[in-house]
Amino acid sequence: xxxxxxxxxxxxxxxxxxxxxxxxxxxxxxxxxxxxxxxxxxxxxxxxxxxxxxxxxxxxxxxxxxxxxxxxxxxxxxxxxxxxxxxxxxxxxxxxxxxxxxxxxxxxxxxxxxxxxxxxxxxxxxxxxxxxxxxxxxxxxxxxxxxxxxxxxxxxxxxxxxxxxxxxxxxx
Amino acid sequence: xxxxxxxxxxxxxxxxxxxxxxxxxxxxxxxxxxxxxxxxxxxxxxxxxxxxxxxxxxxxxxxxxxxxxxxxxxxxxxxxxxxxxxxxxxxxxxxxxxxxxxxxxxxxxxxxxxxxxxxxxxxxxxxxxxxxxxxxxxxxxxxxxxxxxxxxxxxxxxxxxxxxxxxxxxxxxxxxxxxxx
Numbered sequence: 001x002x003x004x005x006x007x008x009x010x011x012x013x014x015x016x017x018x019x020x021x022x023x024x025x026x027x028x029x030x031x032x033x034x035x036x037x038x039x040x041x042x043x044x045x046x047x048x049x050x051x052x053x054x055x056x057x058x059x060x061x062x063x064x065x066x067x068x069x070x071x072x073x074x075x076x077x078x079x080x081x082x083x084x085x086x087x088x089x090x091x092x093x094x095x096x097x098x099x100x101x102x103x104x105x106x107x108x109x110x111x112x113x114x115x116x117x118x119x120x121x122x123x124x125x126x127x128x129x130x131x132x133x134x135x136x137x138x139x140x141x142x143x144x145x146x147x148x149x150x151x152x153x154x155x156x157x158x159x160x161x162x163x164x165x166x167x168x169x170x171x172x
Numbered sequence: 173x174x175x176x177x178x179x180x181x182x183x184x185x186x187x188x189x190x191x192x193x194x195x196x197x198x199x200x201x202x203x204x205x206x207x208x209x210x211x212x213x214x215x216x217x218x219x220x221x222x223x224x225x226x227x228x229x230x231x232x233x234x235x236x237x238x239x240x241x242x243x244x245x246x247x248x249x250x251x252x253x254x255x256x257x258x259x260x261x262x263x264x265x266x267x268x269x270x271x272x273x274x275x276x277x278x279x280x281x282x283x284x285x286x287x288x289x290x291x292x293x294x295x296x297x298x299x300x301x302x303x304x305x306x307x308x309x310x311x312x313x314x315x316x317x318x319x320x321x322x323x324x325x326x327x328x329x330x331x332x333x334x335x336x337x338x339x340x341x342x343x344x345x346x347x348x349x350x351x352x353x
Contacts, residue, residue, distance in 0.1 A: 034330065055195045089229060119302075163296070
């Protein structure tokens with residue numbers, strides 16, 4: 001039953017995941033933690049951290065949530081469900097979208113989506129850095145890596161590594 | 173620059189496999205390196221345009237790009253092969269890493285602290301990305317209002333995205349049609 005629910009949920013999430021995984025993290029956290037109680041807020045940030053540190057598309061966070069809920073079948077189904085409906089859409093839309101390159105409504109859609117996606121990514125970052133009560137240590141690490149990525153072009157893995165090292169000192 | 177698409181499904185598979193295999197710290201730079209620079213499957217402009225499209229479609233950007241390119245070159249078989257090649261190794265690695273982590277985390281508080289630190293840094297990367305993308309947008313008051321409103325609803329109010337997205341997108345579209353965005 002959980003597997004069916006997990007799959008259906010990720011299929012729906014797939015269809016509204018404009019901007020990719022970062023935009024749907026607030027929603028995924030709300031559902032997995034607040035609504036379903038599949039994991040604690042602290043577990044969620046751990047799952048996210050492993051997903052970010054491992055190589056590969058960050059949509060794999062979905063498969064980690066699936067893994068935590070229902071093992072290997074959960075991981076496979078979550079990933080397939082998170083990618084499938086969007087992939088079908090990409091299959092059909094790609095060429096049509098190309099044809100309408102210069103139409104005003106396409107430009108309107110592009111301009112409309114941008115601020116919404118920015119707000120959702122910002123919300124994802126805020127929620128992950130605030131798993132329970134506000135904690136200055138998590139906010140400090142998040143702020144430092146945000147500033148770091150804005151002023152340098154280093155591989156993001158360095159910021160994750162630095163965050164891990166600081167976390168080991170501050171949070172243990 | 174001379175570009176030539178992959179000639180066989182095998183070539184397509186291994187190209188995407190090598191993107192997934194090496195994508196530490198983000199997939200997009202590696203996709204660019206493999207497809208544009210190393211294998212010369214597509215031109216710079218083609219790559220930028222396809223990624224741009226995939227960013228506006230729902231779903232993982234690079235996953236969608238694998239579908240679009242796979243379809244263009246080999247139809248349905250190509251889309252499936254490119255997608256599987258891209259995800260095969262990262263899927264195994266992320267599960268292995270998580271299994272390893274779960275084994276040790278139960279008894280080791282320091283490890284949990286380190287991983288939480290990594291998570292907080294990852295959250296910071298999201299915030300940095302949002303600032304980078306949002307900087308140009310917020311010169312328009314309507315965009316600033318939209319961003320603030322959506323952030324308050326999703327980040328603080330914990331409103332479901334299934335409600336928030338249609339509502340905010342409708343407002344944004346209205347604003348865009350009036351030339352406010």
